[in-house]
Amino acid sequence: MDFLDVSREKWREVPAGGDVMxxxxxxxxxKASDAELLTHWQRMDESGRVPDHRGWYQVLYCEAFAGRQVVEVGSGLGFDGIHFMRNGAKWVxxxxxxxxxxxxxxxxxxxxxxxxxxxLWIDKPEALLALQGEFDVVWANGSLHHAPxxxxxxxxxxxxxxxxxxGRWIELFYxxxxxxxxxxxxxxxxxxVTDGERTPWAEWYDVERIKxxxxxxxxxTILDLQFGGGQYGWVDLAVDGTGSVALPPAAVEKLTRSADVIGLPLVSLHGTVQRQAGGPAFRCSSRIWDYSWAIDIGEAVGKIGEDTASNRKWAIDLEFELGSGAVGFILTAENHDEFLGREVVADARPTLQRVTASTYGASPPPRWLLMRNVAHETASSGTLVSASLRISN
Ligand SMILES: C[S@@+](CC[C@H](N)C(=O)[O-])C[C@H]1O[C@@H](n2cnc3c(N)ncnc32)[C@H](O)[C@@H]1O
Structure with missing residues (x-):
């Protein structure tokens, strides 16, 4: 049995509106009569319209979707589609x-x-090739994260x-x-855990993983937020029509390679950093803005190749534990002061964290992953668990 057959067996049973039904x-x-079906559906729909579930986004997109063509992947009982169609959208x-x-x-x-x-019934992914016409929006509310x-x-x-x-790519995920x-x-x-015993798959996402x-x-990125008490993520992306979607698979494979940089040469700048079994453990100096350490990622940049067409960027995915303070991660050029993208700041938390730092463009290629202390009079400390460089869109 292939994965979608297993998944189909689960998803004959669909969310009944709000989180409480x-x-x-x-x-x-x-099996219900028309009247019974409608009454039951209206009750379910009503319970899902609370502000921190469907309420906020059904208001946000209501006018914008009027007259637009939307394709929904994994439409369940159609709560969103029927809402937006009542307000003028065309929905597949x-x-x-x-x-x-x-x-x-x-x-x-x-x-x-x-x-x-x-x-359109999706018996296998390729069934989507039968979609007719072009769309303004792809709407994926809690569906694609249930497949590998x-x-x-x-x-x-x-x-x-x-x-x-x-066009826009709008997705709800865990x-x-x-x-x-x-x-x-x-x-x-x-x-x-997320959807009950019979659920074969759930995969986490963040905006970078969707990209x-x-x-x-x-x-x-138009929107990137969490809602529903931290249970749901929401991403709204404008997709650049000039993006070369139709690249041959070999080119995509080359461009999606990543390189682990955690073992590459590490220099200590202010504070201390020591390689340990779980990754480099650092303690910054207590002065805000002091550079703490930098990893020379030149070798990884060379390995992945500098073959980055115009609109691509470099990105580094980082996992770390941060017990105290706050730190910033930045990709820099040869000179540590030459930041090539926005610094990504993280505050201390008791759990594992992940962030992605990217460059604004393809060149110059980055040379260092730099981390600095960004907390006032605090010696921020933690462990870098993984660091993986790649080309990004
Ligand atoms: C959690 S429900 C969400 C339903 C609806 N989008 C909503 O907001 O209530 C997940 C839906 O996605 C569908 N689904 C699961 N895996 C899918 C996949 N790989 N591709 C398309 N739809 C899928 C299920 O059949 C189900 O209708």
Whole structure:
């Protein structure tokens, strides 16, 4: 049985609106009369409209979606699609479960919105190639994080090919911090924690990991936030139409390589840094802005290659523990004072953290990963656990 068949067996049972109404099997809903189905759906819809669930974004995008073409991947019981269609959007519902789509079709008909809707069953990712026309928005609310990265990437790349230049990629996902909080389980186990026993998969995301899935499409981040009490992440990206989405696979493979830089030469600047089994352990001097240490990433830059077409950037994914204070990570040129992108600041926390530092452009290529103390009169201290350099979009 392939993964989507296993997943289909789970997702015949879909969220029943808000966080308080549990789940419901679409096959059971299909047995109800029209009146019963509509009443039940309206109750579920009502409970999901609370401000910290669907409320805020259904307001935010309401006017912007009027007259727009939206394709939703993993539409469940259609709460978002029906809301936006009532306000003028045109919507294509797609899902891996036929009964979910059948339920939505009945509900759309009952709302008198049939002329604005279309449907596509995803038996396998390539089914999305059958989508007709071009779209202003891809809407993925809590669906793609339930598939392994490579399957989600395949679906994403097909959907990207149907997005108009400047179109938007909008996605709800479970954030990295939630995964850490819940014990960093394997993705094949995590779904049981997030969505119940029968859930075969849940994978954490953050904006950088979504961008990796969309690579090589170039994107601009419009929104990147958490909501729902820290349970949900939300990303809204504008996708650059000139991004070379149709690169041959070999070129994509070359551009998506990454290099571990944690073992490369490390220089101590102010404070102390010592290599230990868990990674370099550092204690900064207590003066704010003092450079603490730098890793010479020249060798990794050479290995990945400087073949970075115009709109690409360099990025470094960092995992670390920070017990006290606050630090900033920056990619610099040969001279430590020449920052090549925005400094990424992290405050101390009791759990593992991750951030990505990037350059603004392709050149000059970075030479150092620099960390400095950014806390007032505090000797910030912690351990760098991993550091991986790559080309970014
Ligand atoms: C948590 S529900 C969310 C439903 C809906 N988007 C909402 O906001 O209520 C997940 C939905 O995604 C669908 N799904 C799961 N894996 C998928 C995949 N790989 N591709 C497309 N849809 C998928 C499921 O069938 C289900 O309808």
């Amino acid at each position: 549990g789940r419901v099997f679409s096959s059971d809903l299909l 519902f797609t899902d891996i479960v036929k009964d979910n789509l059948e339920t939505v079709r009945r509900l759309v008909d009952l709302h008198g919105l049939s002329a604005q809707a279309d449907y 990265f490579e399957i989600a990437r395949l679906e994403s790349q097909i959907l990207l090919g149907r997005l108009k230049p400047g 954030p990295y911090e939630r995964w850490v909080r819940q014990g960093r389980p394997d993705f094949s186990e995590w779904g049981k 990796r899935r969309l690579f090589p499409a170039a994107t601009v």
